[in-house]
Amino acid sequence: TDSELSVSILGSYSARGNHLCSQVSEVARKTAEGEFPSMEDMAVAERTLLDMRALIREMQQELVRAQERKKEQEQEEQRRKEEQVQAQQEAKRKAEQAAKEKAQRKGLQNSAEDSTMKWYKELQNSAARCAQAIQQLQSPKDAQTKKLKLELQKAATIPVSQISTNSGSQLREIFDKIDKLLSGRPVVSGGRSVSTSQHPQALEFISYKLAEKFVKQGEEEVASHHEAAFPIAVVASGIWELHPQVGDLILAHLHRSCPYAVPHYPPMKDGTPVEEYQRILGYRVNDSGVEGQDSFLKRMSGMIRLYAAVIQLRWPFGSRQGAAPHGLNHGWRWLAQMLNMEPLADITATLLFDFLEVCGHALMKQYQGQFWKLILLLTHEYFPRIEAVTSSGQMGSVIRLRKFLETSLQNRQISQPKGQLSSTFWRS
Template structure:
């Protein structure tokens, strides 16, 4: 038991030694460092080793070591190290102890020698134990490194195996995704192919259906042509009947094919073959019919030519006689009724003065209009935009909208800068800019009457209000407006040009206001529509003035001009359709204002118009004449006439 206590004291001494107080980092393995990485002191024995060695030198310690040699090893040491140390130490100690015992009693020299031997023995034991401790520590470090290495190797293997498994799983996943993508791509391609085929089938079906409809339409038209020849003809009736019967059969065949498509199916290729064959046969029937008709007509051609020549000569003579009689009758009627073929001389003089003024203004900016300079051309374009675009924007939206448009035009005509096309322009940027802008502005007002008012009658009043306001501040624009209006609509003078003997039909129609181009003379409906628009705009201008201005008084071109126009129009020989239409449009717009201004005189003029000017016995009545006469009858009964100003222009919409 005493030996066990000594061993524990030895271990306690080692524990309290500087080496036993080393601090070990538990995380050294994770950082890949050595277990003694932070310790730099050299190992040394504890101060308790001397006391331990002295105790070990006694005989009692030798016996206790001998008696415990076969027992258990002390804690902290391995059995192999303890046996090796005990055997070598005991043997050496016994040998020396026996030698010392023989001379223990001889002399003090022997005592000194014994003491030296004991010191040597202690030094040897200390050295041996120190070496054994070093070996033990090295062995423990080796085992620890081996364990650490085995753990690292195991972790590396597991890591490699895990990485391998992950790579394998990734590869399998990529493979599966590749297969899945291929399948999806194939499915999508298949779907697209099927959709394309279906689309192509639908397109082909619709194309065949359109072709079938065209074939049916042509077959029906050809059949109508075929049946139209059944009247009086030189072709034998039996031949025509057989052709018509065959044509009806072909129509039935095509109709049977078309009937299938009404059920929702497209015609097949076989159906189209049947329809095309029917069309081919129908064309053959038409050719056969035409050949028979041509043969029959050739027999009478020579006889008809002679008869036609004689008939033309007789018609020419009759026409000349009729024209002569009509001219004489017109002169006689004019003498009886007092109607004139031309307006008064003062009116014609006024018309010519306005045309001369417009021509003079156009000539004044001729250099500006035909310039080749890019900057001047750009200025010309922007000035024209600044003049015509606001006029195109006039509507019945609100008074503020009209004021905004009027202010834009007023700034341009006053020489101020305005925005156009993203740039600032002014009519004063060029010496001829103001004349150019005035001319284009007046021309645009007339064009709005010709197009916008002709399509939307209610647009006459707002356009007239802006035009009247500009006319009031810039009279030159008003004169140019009248010049353009009289040129496009001579009935606004009023003036009904008579046909000259040397003038062609196209030239005469052009003087009357018709449009004449390569395709021929303008149609009557289109002509009357344009004339109505311009007359309605003129009728609105003479009764209205700019309602948002500060000036007081009548309009710049007032109602007296409207009364003059109406009186002179009734003094002219009426033209069928044209005169009745323009009178109706003028009174529809301006009649109410004239009624309030002239009262009884106006109603007398209306009664004259109804009873005498539109008298059916005069031979000038037409559908429009009947309509205006009915309207006048209703107005006379109700004592009301024409349209009133819209609320937008009746008061100042501030």
């Protein structure tokens, strides 16, 4: 403290001060006893007082210097403490980062990468804006608009429901009809001429309904008939390339119906009702309750199979050069991120099998050695994690995946998926 500092400094000057005081006190004693001080005594006293003033000045200066030294020491100490705190914080940050990286290497994440989640949210926001923009057509107030809504909806969705493997020429007709509608040209639907020029929101409405229908076909048609994925996917991919907004809406609808296609395992937030959370996870919830697990897995399977077909296909009659609008690189990203996330019982094994059965061959051809490294990682490190979270009643999907992986590694080959469209089909 300042008082302790003052005492330590005064101590060093006390001897000199006492000596000067004794000189003055001698003169003062003589005067008190009635003696008149001599000129020499007066000179000594005056010199002593001057020395005393100089001593006091020196003491004050020394005190200021000591206070400055103490302040510098305190600042230095504070600096050292701050550096120590910074070093501790940096060490903590590095430890946390190392733990995070270790967890990532072990596949302990519970969500996709930040960039993937940002992309997912942007697609959802864009779809929500589109839904808001078509509100007038979606919820018409007058009879004329209601009629137009139905005509536009049928013109968009009926061609998609007619997609099949009957013939290549029929598929081309369906594709051309959808493309014409999205390009603003009139098409005949239900015996009537329909065009997006009939309403300012018509193009966005048709894009939204078309994307919704493609996903619905995956959820229902592909879920029941796996080979249906290819004709639906090739039309969707071709439309996506010519009309990118439809592609973004397909992804948004797909992610909403099947968040595992992101891949995303939505966490349960505080206060969310159980039934609402089930709906977020992709389950159908109605008055009779939540759908059964078999029905849920079948629908998710259909949508993942459709997605796995879309990323490897392009419309064979397109004239555009360059990369596909949503190609195999997205399949590689999906697979890599799935293997970097903690598996869920039933759903993870089911979707990995479906995905690899449909586009494993295409990924193998594209990524070759890197692909096999990923398959080995899945087999030796990730598969035991899937087994660890799987109960005895859920082993069907796990057994299918194990058999697929064993066969693929033994043959060093993944077979082409059933249902691929051949050149013969396109000539029919």
